[in-house]
Amino acid sequence: MRTPRMVSCTAVLTSLVLFLAACGGGATPQVWASEVCQALGPWRTEISTLTARAQQQMSAETTPTAAKENLARLFEGAKDASETARAGVEAAGVPDVDDGEKVAQGFLISLSGVRDAYDKALQGIQALDTSQAGAFYSGVEQVVTTLDSEYDKTALDTSSLQSEELREAFDQVPECR
Structure with a gap:
């Protein structure tokens, strides 16, 4: 015969098992991929747009001061967009797959690396002296070369x-x- 206490214990245990099961699993692969x-x-759209603008900026006839301001704005936008994407992936x-934690961390590490690469490029551009155009544009080339290298290092191969x-x-x- 079931006593009220047994029914109560069974209900508590059932609730606990369901709670732990819900906490233990992650998002389904479809939901996770969608998010x-x-x-x-x-x-991706923002980075493509900013990259195109940066390429235009590099080839445009402009003063070093204007180029510096524009490039700084572009790199800051890319850094911010990367952080927004990283936060979205984190959310x-x-x-809920084998090695799900490792997969999620791979995405987060990659996006953090991209964000940090853009931040480093932003700092590099901000540190450049604009008083001599030749030296400034050489510095810009170095900053962009470093950005490309660091960006490539952080790439996540989803294949x-x-x-x-x-x-x-x-x-x-x-x-x-």
């Missing part, structure tokens, strides 16, 4: 994802197309 792509979509949590579920999710969810 990650929603965070990365605007970032997506961890996918190496070990989870078939995540690969399929990234191929299937509309936000990733």
Whole structure:
């Protein structure tokens, strides 16, 4: 015969198991991929736009002071966009797949590296002296070369994802197309 106390204990245990199960699992691969792509979509667009503007700035006939201001604004925008994307990926949590924590951390580390590369480029541009155009533009070239190198080091190769579920999710969810 079940006593009220047994029923109460069973209900508490059932609730606890359901709570722990909910806390233990991450987002489904489809939900996680969708949220990650929603965070990365605007970032990709912004980075492409800023890169095009930076290339225009590099080839435009302008004063070193104006170029410095424009490049600083562009690098700051890229840094901020990268941080916004990183925060969005962080908010997506961890996918409920094998090595989900490792996958999520890989994305976060990559975006942090990109953000930091743009921040370093911003600091490099801000440190340049604009009094001599030749020296300034040589400095800009060095800053951009360093940015390219650091950006390449932080690249995340999503083709190496070990989870078939995540690969399929990234191929299937509309936000990733």
